[in-house]
Amino acid sequence: MTDSQKPIGVAVLGFGNVGSQVVRIIEQSADDLAARIGAPLVLRGVGVRRVADDRGISIDKLTDNIEELVSRDDVDIVVELMGPVEPARKAILAALEQGKSVVTANKALMAVSTGELAQAAENARVDLYFEASVAGAIPVIRPLTQSLAGDSVVRVAGIVNGTTNYILSEMDSTGADYASALADASALGYAEADPTADVEGYDAAAKAAILASIAFHTRVSSNDVYREGITKVSSVDFESAKALGCTIKLLAICERLTSDEGQQRVSARVYPALVPLDHPLAAVNGAFNAVVVEAEAAGRLMFYGQGAGGAPTASAVMGDLVMAARNRVQGGRGPRESKYAKLPIAPIGFIPTRYYVNMDVADRTGVLSAVAAEFGKRDVSIAEVRQEGMVDEGGQRRGARIVVVTHQATDAALSETVSALADLDVVQSINSVLRMEGTTE
């Protein structure tokens, strides 16, 4: 061990939910951390927006001059916990260019700028770690980049957003509709004042991009991710889900697809999906996260834990920080993957999946055959049809509700079928359409 006594200087940018916990651990666990790193870890400063704010706890070293803090000669590692894309990007680039290693929890940034930031880290020969950017406390980045480095990952499917999982779990267990489950989540602090990033799937899409990049050794950005949120999921969907032995989860799915000609493509997508109750993701409730990884040799692995919150996220940040510090003490930086492919992105229409379609139809003979014909025309085979009861209007029987679950077909064939159904005279309304996870029949 070289220079084992020279301390490692750390700047923490951000003193919010995560930053304050990171600072607490650096201070309270100083001895343990020094033993694990081989040198003391010394906090040089904490960057915030408003130095004068009353934060309820005493903290010196606060500064709003991020640029100056990052540039200090005695700062070796910069921990970025401000979010969102800017000013984080600028601060991280400055840190890397000045030869400092960087740890960040910023998924929004890592999902758009991985290539640029990785290149800057490569040029400066320093570490850039971002374990906390996906699934909070749960180790997923390091298992994917290291433990599975000699295997071939085929698919990653995860529940990576706690807010939407809380809402969907609530709808499932109480029968609540979306609006009241969202209101509950907000009241309990599980949803932010503006929940758009969560409920429209943007947060999950950023994580899907990061997961796809590292799982498939290629560059995938947020914009490459097909995305549907949970705002249209209804209590009727949950009733149908139950009847089908399923629940509904917002999934981030990354897949490596090989065409008949051997061409590799990558798919990254986020949508609410029916999940059979015996699937390991079905039991992941509330604010918990889980990521299922399927690899050729390893088979199916699952990683489960708290996906957000100040302390759990700080745990992942601290793991990265100790590793970056240990690398500095022991000779520079950690081993990393330097060759990234640029595999093409498979459009959603190309993806084989299964659909659940819930529709109201006229109550007359021949309806079912007209409906079935639309599936048949596009080579979509039907796995299950359920008539879920009559639709009444003012005491008048008006029609029937039909739920169809298909076998696997391409998303394009399935969505064309749904469009065609909507145009049929006998179909009064398409109430909802969801994809189904976990079985390939």
Next chain:
Amino acid sequence: MTDSQKPIGVAVLGFGNVGSQVVRIIEQSADDLAARIGAPLVLRGVGVRRVADDRGISIDKLTDNIEELVSRDDVDIVVELMGPVEPARKAILAALEQGKSVVTANKALMAVSTGELAQAAENARVDLYFEASVAGAIPVIRPLTQSLAGDSVVRVAGIVNGTTNYILSEMDSTGADYASALADASALGYAEADPTADVEGYDAAAKAAILASIAFHTRVSSNDVYREGITKVSSVDFESAKALGCTIKLLAICERLTSDEGQQRVSARVYPALVPLDHPLAAVNGAFNAVVVEAEAAGRLMFYGQGAGGAPTASAVMGDLVMAARNRVQGGRGPRESKYAKLPIAPIGFIPTRYYVNMDVADRTGVLSAVAAEFGKRDVSIAEVRQEGMVDEGGQRRGARIVVVTHQATDAALSETVSALADLDVVQSINSVLRMEGTTE
């Protein structure tokens, strides 16, 4: 990247379940591996006992001269997949002393010789990786040593032996007794001809020692692990477990305990335990493994997957091999923890736990109070008492069966209570005693 074209030479020792899969992946994924490592990975030789054996597949490079293979100048990394302790230990030490990095799946060895081997790796400044030694394909070593390096692990509890988990799952779901479940497991290839290492808990104890060492940054060996196997678990226990809303699992538990005076101690233990059905480990069935880690900041994490088998274990070996090779290409070896504590081992009597006691008693008044008095004398409080029916003998009512579940007390107080109960006149037999996991009431 330095020397990116110089190949990394690999010797694989052992061509059995795991070794043959490792060789297959090295050969079939050569291009991918080279891209991820930054240099080609070249197999120099495969060590076996009997070169002449017909192995069903064509493999050149076989040799029974392990010493010579390990010493080859063009071998940079030795992958040891022979087991058991010897000749593996000798081969690994020779490799390390000659400056070769080592990857092994050998839990029996790693649980007794960690200190010696780690020191040899430290002296030679090379890597010694052993992810596959615990829980097969499931990444646990790397998450514990790296992802959680900045957190404080409090407890690890895992199902880490597939054979015993298969037998217990079978007993639970079919009501089979131990002997016939073991026979089934053997017939299906889940249990070896001599199942002692599995059913008596030796294999799980080795893994507990490894987990405790890395989770608590201290040296724990197999001999430090308290161990009970599953041979005495009966179908009656499973009936009682069901009545209590539990199942029974063989658990490997590692705990960090702090005495009132602030003295840190470590406990590592293996025994069959009642696990409440809502505990995440209760649903881990068949040959699957899972490890639950509790850390101060992260909270509870779970890692789940295939804990054994040639291909899954090879996945973990390959991850280590790629990392060791990447380290060689990029500058020597990976970062590691170099300071290990030597925390004292807490004896089993010291451990707070809960007991389930199943006994037959005389069917007369005052029995329950005599039984309860023995618990009370040792300050053990009773959580639940169930009378599970009368015990008949030849049509004659002979006594009653009583099941007691305690609140938490020290293992010493609990086991003394059981001894005292056995001495009571009114107690006809103690049928079984199991500890209970997962609740601390």
